[in-house]
Amino acid sequence: MSHVMSTYARQPLAFTRGEGVFLIDADGKRYLDALAGVAVISVGHCHPKLAKAISDQAHSLIHTSNIFHITLQEKLADRLCALSGMDNAFFCNSGCEANEAAIKLARLYGHKKGIDVPTIIVTEGSFHGRTMATLTATGSRKVQAGFEPLLAGFARVPYDDVEAVRHVAANNKNVVAMLVEPITGEGGIHIPAENYLRELRAICDQNGWLLMLDEVQTGIGRTGKWFGHQHSGILPDVMPLAKGLGGGMPIGACLAAGPAAKLFEPGKHGSTFGGNPLACAAALAVLDIIEEERLIENAASAGAYLVGRLHDELSSLQGFVQIRAKGLMIGIELDRNCGELVGQALERGLIINVTADNVVRLVPPLSFGVEHADLLLSTLVPLIRGFLAGTPARSAA
Numbered sequence: 433m434s435h436v437m438s439t440y441a442r443q444p445l446a447f448t449r450g451e452g453v454f455l456i457d458a459d460g461k462r463y464l465d466a467l468a469g470v471a472v473i474s475v476g477h478c479h480p481k482l483a484k485a486i487s488d489q490a491h492s493l494i495h496t497s498n499i500f501h502i503t504l505q506e507k508l509a510d511r512l513c514a515l516s517g518m519d520n521a522f523f524c525n526s527g528c529e530a531n532e533a534a535i536k537l538a539r540l541y542g543h544k545k546g547i548d549v550p551t552i553i554v555t556e557g558s559f560h561g562r563t564m565a566t567l568t569a570t571g572s573r574k575v576q577a578g579f580e581p582l583l584a585g586f587a588r589v590p591y592d593d594v595e596a597v598r599h600v601a602a603n604n605k606n607v608v609a610m611l612v613e614p615i616t617g618e619g620g621i622h623i624p625a626e627n628y629l630r631e632l633r634a635i636c637d638q639n640g641w642l643l644m645l646d647e648v649q650t651g652i653g654r655t656g657k658w659f660g661h662q663h664s665g666i667l668p669d670v671m672p673l674a675k676g677l678g679g680g681m682p683i684g685a686c687l688a689a690g691p692a693a694k695l696f697e698p699g700k701h702g703s704t705f706g707g708n709p710l711a712c713a714a715a716l717a718v719l720d721i722i723e724e725e726r727l728i729e730n731a732a733s734a735g736a737y738l739v740g741r742l743h744d745e746l747s748s749l750q751g752f753v754q755i756r757a758k759g760l761m762i763g764i765e766l767d768r769n770c771g772e773l774v775g776q777a778l779e780r781g782l783i784i785n786v787t788a789d790n791v792v793r794l795v796p797p798l799s800f801g802v803e804h805a806d807l808l809l810s811t812l813v814p815l816i817r818g819f820l821a822g823t824p825a826r827s828a829a
């Protein structure tokens with residue numbers, strides 16, 4: 433019996449090594465990793481340049497404290513602001529912490545405007561994390577159940593519904609911000625209408641609200657641009673990041689622009705570990721690798737290839753609903769719960785994930801090439817075919 437708390441229904445498997453887009457278990461069996469630690473392993477497992485950056489940094493300085501200047505943190509903030517057009521960054525260790533920072537910024541912003549109960553609009557089907565504030569913001573009863581009382585100060589609207597946001601704007605004078613994912617991740621890879629973010633930007637501007645885009649999953653190249661909102665040509669006021677930023681090292685960031693960038697002052701927020709030299713060295717190496725190896729372009733092209741082939745192979749099948757994808761953030765919706773595909777794929781050496789019960793999610797490393805896509809297809813397509821036909825699937829491998 434393990435002494436680890438049972439917060440996850442774990443697969444009966446542990447890996448001992450990682451190599452690019454592959455994970456290897458204790459018996460030496462190789463698995464093609466189309467999950468990437470849930471969209472974390474941006475540059476591939478154990479990329480030599482990332483491993484070297486972490487190792488070199490570990491030999492010179494691991495941690496000091498945010499009581500002092502941290503040169504690498506300042507460098508990372510500069511890089512992220514240059515890539516995004518944002519003004520500054522707060523560093524933490526995870527996605528929920530990055531969202532916590534965003535929520536605190538929104539509340540400070542509201543109080544500064546004289547609003548006593550600042551309210552943040554959030555959406556149905558969203559996922560923002562597991563802390564009390566972020567699970568309150570999350571649009572899933574499953575995530576919230578048992579943790580009541582939830583926090584005050586959130587108003588919920590359907591995702592991809594601009595009219596609902598306008599309705600809240602007309603009726604709730606306490607709103608100070610909207611927190612929304614550019615594409616839902618855990619909620620099932622839902623891609624909003626082309627104009628959604630632009631319209632939200634306009635509503636936020638008209639009402640003096642902060643537009644806060646949770647780019648924890650969509651950020652750092654995942655969708656074929658540095659940040660998911662860059663497909664829409666707008667800028668957020670606040671942008672939480674994590675996952676792919678550290679390539680597997682725990683690091684989160686909350687970027688802010690304009691008035692939101694000036695709200696935190698000493699004593700208002702903090703983190704013991706946030707942005708320490710080791711984590712920042714890793715994140716800087718990740719950004720270098722993404723640029724040097726043109727991984728964002730690769731995410732766009734490999735994603736388009738994979739999605740094209742998936743369409744060809746799956747779209748005529750009874751039980752196939754839809755593929756929703758941007759870059760290497762891909763959801764294959766089936767008409768029935770398909771969690772069992774995860775274990776079947778593992779047996780065949782493929783790591784996938786199912787989210788929202790009936791959506792196969794593929795979020796492989798951004799270094800996933802066409803040859804890896806072909807390997808994935810050779811396992812996944814027969815598996816889904818067999819599953820939808822109600823017969824045990826054969827592997828084509």
Ligand SMILES: Cc1ncc(COP(=O)(O)O)c(C=O)c1O
Binds near residue numbers: 646675
């Ligand atoms: C969009 C989004 N926000 C926040 C989080 C929470 O991140 P973390 O698990 O690092 O706290 C996740 C995690 O899946 C996410 O997908």
